Amino acid sequence: MKLAQHYGDKPAAELPMLFQRILSNTTLDWFRRRKTRNALFSNMSDFESPGEDGDFDLLETLEVLTNSEGTESAQDATERAQILHEIELQIKELPGRQREAFLMRYWEEMDVAETAIAMGCSEGSVKTHCSRAVKALSKALRAGGIKL
Numbered sequence: 001m002k003l004a005q006h007y008g009d010k011p012a013a014e015l016p017m018l019f020q021r022i023l024s025n026t027t028l029d030w031f032r033r034r035k036t037r038n039a040l041f042s043n044m045s046d047f048e049s050p051g052e053d054g055d056f057d058l059l060e061t062l063e064v065l066t067n068s069e070g071t072e073s074a075q076d077a078t079e080r081a082q083i084l085h086e087i088e089l090q091i092k093e094l095p096g097r098q099r100e101a102f103l104m105r106y107w108e109e110m111d112v113a114e115t116a117i118a119m120g121c122s123e124g125s126v127k128t129h130c131s132r133a134v135k136a137l138s139k140a141l142r143a144g145g146i147k148l
Contacts, residue, residue: 002026020120027118031108083146090140094133101129102137 002022003015010018091099097119104115105126116123 024118024120028104028108031104031110035108086141086144086146087137090137090144093140094136098129098133098136101126102133105130 003019007015007018091102094102100119101115104110104118105112110118112123112126115126119126
C-alpha cells in the first residue's frame with residue numbers, strides 16, 4: 001500500500017528497490033514497537049506462579065526480591081550500566097550493514113532467514129555481516145578494557 005500511495009509516479013525499474021526498503025523499514029518498525037510495548041506493559045498474571053489461589057500481591061513479590069541475596073549492589077549496577085553504554089557506543093561505530101545485521105540477529109532475536117529477508121540480501125551475507133560485527137565489537141571492547 002505504501003508503495004502505491006507514495007511512489008506510484010516512479011519508473012517501474014525503481015519499484016523493486018523501493019519495495020524492499022519499505023518492507024525492511026516496516027518490519028523493523030513492527031519489531032521496535034513490539035519490543036517497546038512489551039517493555040512498557042506487562043500483565044500482572046506474569047508475576048503469578050501456577051497454582052496460586054488468585055490472591056496475589058505485587059508488593060509482597062517486590063519485597064521478597066529486594067531482600068534476596070541475588071540483588072546487585074549499586075557498584076555492580078553502575079559497572080553494568082557503564083559497560084552497556086560502551087557497547088552501545090561501539091555498536092554505533094559499526095558500518096551500517098554490519099550494525100543492521102547485528103541488531104536484527106542479536107537485539108531483535110530474528111533468525112538468519114528473517115534477517116536476510118528484512119535486509120534484502122542472502123543468508124550468507126547476513127552471517128558474514130554478523131561475524132564481522134562481532135569481531136569488530138570484541139576487538140573494540142577489549143581495547144577499551146572490557147573483558148569478554
